[in-house]
Amino acid sequence: MGEIIKIGLLGLGTVGRGVYCLLADNAENIQHKTGAHLQTARILVRDPRKERRLKINPAILTGNYADIVDDPEIDIVVEVMCGIHPALDYTLQALTRGKSVVTANKNMVAIHGRELFEAAEEGHADIFFEGSVGGGIPIIRPLKQCLAANRIQKIMGIINGTTNYILTEMTLEGKSFAHALEEARAKGYAEADPTADIEGLDAAYKLTILASIAFNSRIMLEDIYVEGISRITERDIAYAKELGYIVKLLAIAKEAKEGMEARVHPAFIPSGHPLASVNGVFNAIFVQGDAVGDTMFYGRGAGEMPTASAVVSDVMDAARNRLHQVTDFIGCTCYEQKPVLPTGLAESKYYLRLLVADQPGVLASIAYAFGDKEVSLSSVIQKNTDTRRAEIVMVTHRVREQNLQDALRIIEKLSVVDEVCAVIRVEGEEV
């Protein structure tokens, strides 16, 4: 038990502080479980002389990354910086020099996964990234190991806390999108510029990682159809409830006839679906495998300590591997190349909300346009909004997206149609 494994921390922001504290607070248990003392030996910060609230020996702070990456005594590097550069450069240098790296940097892993695995192989080192998706929720290792015997058929996740908080407030408290967003900002759940969260990009980065592992095929960010929640209105949320659904921003990857689908978009899911009751900033990832059936992994998707939980647990694995002088036996698992289908070929059910003139024959002309493109409807609700206009809400049966878009293009041009206000997919009904 006398052995010491030295850790170098790149970054001391929110997650970095969490990692530092967790390694210190649970040091005794961590030593019992790994067989070594994990010592935070060096920390890269922007300004080593800045006052900090953390009790920390100033001598271990440095402004020069080489003090960590070039230090032969440092075994494991924890990369918890922001953004891809210079994090990627430092990480690749560390790996090729034989240091194992643990990161929670989803953008870096999503875009540069292949390079990271190659550098790790070259340096006979580990690259672990459990914290990059779903905060503290164990999902990367379960997919790579515990569910490895399965052919994964589908992944469907709520993997962005900001949007889930906003949608939850809209659903449970009847707030508007703008009001809920403002509140999320006030509580620190949304960044000053929330675009990446709101527009689904954050979820798309994470889906890139999850789908690549689940389907053994490298999915690129540009393969993923991405649509955010900024156009979701209180009316749609209310109609969802009326129809027995809940609105969630879902990241979906599933096997299709000739390849796979990968998309991030708001969706109606049945109110009894396990994902429907995942509220607030919580995340959950629903995984369907050919043997295991339906499983779900739930927890806090972000934050200092939940993410630190994943990072430090990864560090412990890297440390065990060091002690036994091996690296992880499961490196890159993308041994197949599956095409991602263009969204036009994907099939879904759809919820549609249209504003139309309140006069005889309107529904007939809309229904005709749908029928002509082989879009069949499973339910229709018509409500008058004022004396001249009516709101029509429809749910389709499963339909190929291209057909729906073709029909909508014709419907939008009908003189009796004021506006197609909402087009939202319906998911999760197979369960």
Added chain:
Amino acid sequence: MGEIIKIGLLGLGTVGRGVYCLLADNAENIQHKTGAHLQTARILVRDPRKERRLKINPAILTGNYADIVDDPEIDIVVEVMCGIHPALDYTLQALTRGKSVVTANKNMVAIHGRELFEAAEEGHADIFFEGSVGGGIPIIRPLKQCLAANRIQKIMGIINGTTNYILTEMTLEGKSFAHALEEARAKGYAEADPTADIEGLDAAYKLTILASIAFNSRIMLEDIYVEGISRITERDIAYAKELGYIVKLLAIAKEAKEGMEARVHPAFIPSGHPLASVNGVFNAIFVQGDAVGDTMFYGRGAGEMPTASAVVSDVMDAARNRLHQVTDFIGCTCYEQKPVLPTGLAESKYYLRLLVADQPGVLASIAYAFGDKEVSLSSVIQKNTDTRRAEIVMVTHRVREQNLQDALRIIEKLSVVDEVCAVIRVEGEEV
């Protein structure tokens, strides 16, 4: 990729068939992921000449366990027999001879965990048992690895499918216990003798395994307070709903001031708790850690293919370790010795249902008895059942169990009290 790893199967019952089929059906992916072909080389069955629906080479069937345990060519033994004997003997022999063993035998692991780990260490072999709890749900490895950085504070699980099916039918369909049990039998969810499931013993075995890992301290079956669901009535289910709760059979282990609590019993949980919507034969394990906060793992808790998913994934890990000539770095993690508190010292909220005489002063005398033992009440509902009797439903504040029992002993003897019909704990309100 040319390497072959030979598997010996002990047993060809439900799970054994699932393992055999999964190894065959997903052989290509399994080979890609492990780097070796996993070949089912030998299968122990009671009668090798029996007709089987499985397409299987009769030459690999044997009635003699030594053909597997003594065969130096067999690397990994999968133990999927029923009961502890002779499974334990075969497993110990296999381990000490250096064969890694994967088992889904919860009773064996719960009672003989220590011996299994010792034999594995002696034989430099792996003992894996992901399938022993929660069917295909990844929970053992997540606790041992992905959440390893945490001090686990609480585990609360629905880990018996039979009882969850019965309680779900009682809750959603208003069925009686007897009717729901009968239906569970008809659907194959309950065994001919359902006692071990119904009375909570099956869940207690599984809790022994989960709690020992989560709290790094070996919990024995006899340490666990066990109470089943056979006394749960439709009235209690209805009152639960009225009060905003759902009734579930929970397996709970949590840290306490001077040790830990471990118990299996029916409980009221708030209808918004993540466990409340786990229905039918599904299982879910809620885990609270000091860093990660609240997490939950959900899926099918039993059955041929879900359990085979866990077993074959374990086999793949054992195979990777063989190929790299190492064994798992995480063996027995019970490095502490925490006392399990007697239930009398545990604190809970309680739901109580009493049948009393419908006359003035009854409530006062009951309330006096509770107050005298420092049991304070948070809500009281009184309903007349007929002209002479009334039903009183109470929910207490948190109270030490001993105090509640003392008060109930006095209340039962009051001449105005006909019967204390139900005493059920209320859990999960901290979330």
